[in-house]
Amino acid sequence: MLDLAIRNAQIVTAADRYVADIGIRDGRIVEIAERVGEAREEIDATGLWAMPGGIDAHVHLAQPQGGGVVMADDFETGTRSAAAGGNTTVLPFALQQKGQTLREAVQAYHEQAEGKCHVDVSFHLIITDPTPQVLGQELPALIKDGYTSFKVFMTYDDMILNDAELLEVFDTAQREKALVMVHAEGHDAIKFMTRKLEEAGRTAPYYHAISHSAVAEREATHRAISHAELTDVPIVIVHVSGREPMEQIQWAKRRGRRIFAETCPQYIALTRDDLKGLNMDFSGAKYVCSPPPRDTDSQAAIWEGLRDGTFDIFSSDHCPFRYEDPAGKDVKGARTSFKWVPNGIPGVAARLPVLFSEGVSKGRISAERFVALTASNPAKLYGLYPKKGTIAIGSDADIALWDPEIETTITQDKMHHGCDYTPYEGMSVKGWPVRTILRGRTVAADFEVTGTAADGQYLPRKISGEAFPG
Ligand code: URP
Ligand code: ZN
Ligand code: ZN
Ligand code: ZN
DSSP states (O other), X not given: OEEEEEEEEEEEOSSXXXXXXXEEETTEEEXXXXXXXXXXXXXXXXXXXXXXXXXEEEEOOSOOOGGGOOOSOOHHHHHHHHHHTTEEEEEEEEEOOTTOOHHHHHHHHHHHHTTOOSSEEOOEEEOSOOOHHIIIIIHHXXXXXXXXXXXXXXXXXXXXXXXXXXXXXXHHHHHHTOEEEEEOOOHHHHHHHHHHHHHXXXXXXXXXXXXSOHHHHHHHHHHHHHHHHHHTOOEEEOSOOSHHHHHHHHHHHHTTOOEEEEEOTHHHHOOGGGGGTTTTOGGGGGGOOSSOOOOHHHHHXXXXXXXXXXXXXXXXXXXXXXXXXXXXXXXXXXXXXXXXXXXXXXXXXXXXXXXXXXXXXXXXXXXXXHHIIIIIHHHHHTTOTTTSSSOOTTSBOOEEEEEEEEEEEOOHHHHOSSSSOOTTTTOEEEEEEEEEEETTEEEEETTEEOXXXXXXXXXXXXXXXXXXXX
16 A cells, blocks of 8 residues: 555656656655556646656755844745745755854754754755864764765855865865855955945945956856866856856866856846846845846856756755844845845745746756756755655655646745745746645645645765766
8 A cells, every 4th residue: 555646647857757657655756657556645646747846955044144134034934935836855054153163053053953844954064164173073074974065155254265265175075075065256356346336326236236246256166166176176156147157167067177057046037137126226135146146148148058058956045034124123125235235035935936937838948957957966966866856766755746837926925935025026937836745745735835844854965976976
C-alpha cells in the first residue's frame, strides 16, 4: 500500500517529460509507472505538470541589518512563502557577525529555525571575519558537518572582504572543497558614485541604481574570477544583473574555468525605471536591491544566458524589508537618501511563477530547462542531489504540481510572506504551482498554505559534486 499516488501527471525533469503515475511511501518516491498500486491518498493530476519542488538556493531570513532594522521574514513566514510559491527546499544564510565564531553563528540560526520551517532548509554561511582561526580550524570543521558553501561580499561596510582576505578565503575553499558564493560589486566605485550623487542633490531611490553601476559589477566580477584562477577554486557569481558581468563569466567559462552563475527574477521582470516610483517619490525604495535591476537590453541578455548555459541557477535573493514598519518607524519609506534604504526585496514566492510565465509560457525556455535552473542544478551545485532536485525512484517526494494554463495575477495576498508589499504586484502570469508536496505531504494548495511550521527538516549537505567532481 502506498501513502500517496499522483495519477496521470505530465512528469517534467531536467531531462525529459512523459505522462505517468508517481507512487510515494514514507516520504520518498518508490514507484513511477503507467499505473502505480493502491494508495491511502490519491491525487488526480490529469492536465497538471509534476515538477521537482523548487529549490531556492539564495534567501535571507531573520538576518539582522545595520541601524536596528529587522528583516520582514523570519523562518516561519519566509518558508511559508516559499511553500506558497512551489518550493520544497530553501537555502538561507547563517551570518557570522564580526568577532563571532562560525559555530556561534550557525547555532544562532538553528535556534531561530528549529520547529519554524514549512519546507526543508539548509544553511550557507556568510563569512565576514576570516581570521586564521576561522579559516584554519572553524571552517574545516563546519564543512565536515555539512555546511559546504558560504558567501562573501566585495561591498557593504559591515561585510566587505578586501582582496587579500578574498584570496585567503578562496585558498581555504580550494583546500577544503567548499563552494564560495561571491557578491561581486566594487565597493569604492559605489561609494564614489554615491558621494557624487548626494553632492548633486540626487537622493531619490532611483539613484541607488545609478550608484550601483554595471561597471562596478563588471569590475568586481572580473576581479573575483581572477582571484579564483590564481587559487584554482570554483566559485559562484551570485545575483548577476546583466550583460557586463555576464561577459566576464562567459570569458571565464570559455577558458575552462569552473565559474558558476546565478540570476534572479528582478533582472528579468524589473528595470531601474521601477525605482522611480511615482514621479521619483520614495515608493521607488520598494525596488532597491543590489545589484539593481537594469534595462531592457540587460533583460534580453539575461534570457540569452538562461538559455545558453551562462547561468547555472535561478534563485530569488529573497531579502525582505517592510516599506512601512508596524512599529510606526518606516523601514524603506521615510529615509532621506537612497543610501539609507536597506538593500533587498522579497521574491521567494514569486520566483517560480515569474520564470515559468515569462520563460516557459512565453516560449523563451523549455520546461526541462526551467526544472534544471530552479531545482536540479541548485541541488547538484550545493550537494543535495539526488535526494532533492529531481523526480526519480528513491528521491524525496518533493513535487510541485503546476497548472500550465491557469492565468492569474501576482498579488500581495498570494505571497504569504511577512513583507508588506511585493515588487511584482499586478503582474499577469500564466502557470502556477497549484499544489506543493513536501516528502509526500501537501504543504500548500490553491493559493493557500496548508502545512505547518513543523513540516520542514534541516538538511546537512555533501561537498558540491558539480564544483568538485570525482
Ligand atoms: O540587495 C540585496 N541583494 N540584498 C541582499 C543581500 C545580498 O547581497 O544578497
Ligand atoms: Zn549579495
Ligand atoms: Zn542575497
Ligand atoms: Zn492566505
